[in-house]
Every structure is written in structure tokens, then in C-alpha cells.
Amino acid sequence: MRYTRVSVGGRAVWGQVGEEDVELLSESPLDATRRQPHIERGPTVIGTVPRAGATWLPVVVPPVFYAVGMNYPRHIEHARAEVPTRPEVGYRANNALTGHGSPIVKPAGVEGRFEAEPELVAVIGRTLRHATYQEAQEGVFGWTIGNDVSARTWQHQDRTFWRSKNSDTFKPMGPWIETDVDALAQTTTLRVNGEVRASFATGDMVFDPFDFIVEMTRHVTLRPGDVLWMGAESTCQLEPGDTVDIEISGIGVLSNPVHSEGNPS
The missing domain is CATH 2.30.30 (SH3 type barrels.)
Structure with a gap:
């Protein structure tokens, strides 16, 4: 469904x-x-x-949502980062959410790298606390697609991700929740203006979504409507006037135009 x-x-x-x-x-x-x-x-x-x-609207608007970073081996290698030894998550702000077809707005003050990151998103369907791996699997209601838009100059200037990843429109999510798919057996493809910029095995992660849920629920309660963004293998530059499409086979295509602040065209 x-x-x-x-x-x-x-x-x-x-x-x-x-x-x-x-x-x-x-x-x-x-x-x-x-x-x-x-x-x-x-x-x-x-x-x-x-x-x-x-x-189309964001498929859910959770009070808080969770996001994984550095969870694909090639991304870790490219960033020259250390391979994580346990699942850890960060947080994103729900004001950044926008729906399929809605514009991503590049703020006037953003310079340098303004990038898309194609991500699998797990939508939680049950209240989970101290979940086993099987309970974590059963607790996922379905899967959707996220674009973790990032302003890299702000990311490096600031002590936190408060504006580099959480500005309005920086988190497109949708177009729907697919409940009947083996999400980790799919392929993620990132296109800009129809040109393929990245393609990778969706499940080629260091830790899978259920590993994260098990670890998270040792400390926090997950509830129906919470979401977990699973990180990306690759990123690519965006410019106003572009259209960015993220396809995860078996789920769908999330598509958004890119606008500049103050210029809707």
C-alpha cells in the first residue's frame, strides 16, 4: 500500500x-x-x-525526527572519516520539511556547496522501547524518500547543523509511504535535470535501520509517525533552476525544483 x-x-x-x-x-x-x-x-x-x-505534503510531520550520518562506506571513504563502531543518530527540525513537487529554496546568504543527499527514510508505526531486532523490523510502518539538502559553508562555519541542514525547505520528503517493499534490496538514483549524478545499492549501509532502532530505543521512545533518515552514499551540487529527482526502486520518485530566495522562478 x-x-x-x-x-x-x-x-x-x-x-x-x-x-x-x-x-x-x-x-x-x-x-x-x-x-x-x-x-x-x-x-x-x-x-x-x-x-x-x-x-503533495510531507508524508508525516513528526515532533522530532532522527537522521543518520556517515552510514555508507563510500561516503565515509570520500569524507576521510572514521568508520562508526556503533549506531548513533542526530536530529533534524520539522520546519525544514517540504513535500514532493514543492521548491527547495536556496537562501540568499548561501555560498559554495549547496548539495542534495538522497536518503531512505523509515516511518515508525509502533511505540518502541528496548526493542529487539525483530521488534524493530515489525515496528517500521513503511518507507519513504528524503533529500537531505545541505549548505556546506554554513555547516563548517557553525557549531551545529541548525541552519546548514534545518533551514526551511531543506528536507523534502515523500511522495508517499510504501508499506510493501524490501527497502534494503533496492537501488537509489539521484538525478539533476534528468542526468544521473549518483546511483548506489540502498542497503549498502554500515548499520541497517533496525540496528539503529534497537540502539535508539535503549534510551528514547519511538512512536508512530517518527521517522529515521538513513544517510546517503553520494551527494551532488544544486543550483537555482535545477530539478532534483531521487528515485528508490520499489518506492517511487521524490522530485523538487530549486529556487533562489526571493525569486520563485
């Missing part, structure tokens, strides 16, 4: 994605994962919108 959030009449509505239409749902499919089995019922269909004309 493919679930998403779209804007209908100015409000966010969950939907189930078909070949031509998005069926609008009465509630989030994640809500059912919070219920006890004896009172569980799924969302009902309350309408449709054409898929071609949909206004």
Missing part, C-alpha cells in the same frame, strides 16, 4: 495512492497502530482527487 498526505481545500488529508487517483481517508493509517486490537478499525474513504493534480 502507498499512503500519503495531500492538501485539500487548504487542509492536510491522508490518502491512499492509486494509479490515477488518491483516495482520501478519514484518518491517518498510523492511528490504527496506536489502538488495541479489539477496538481497531481502519480509515474509511471519504473522497478522491486526481493523482496528477495532487498537492
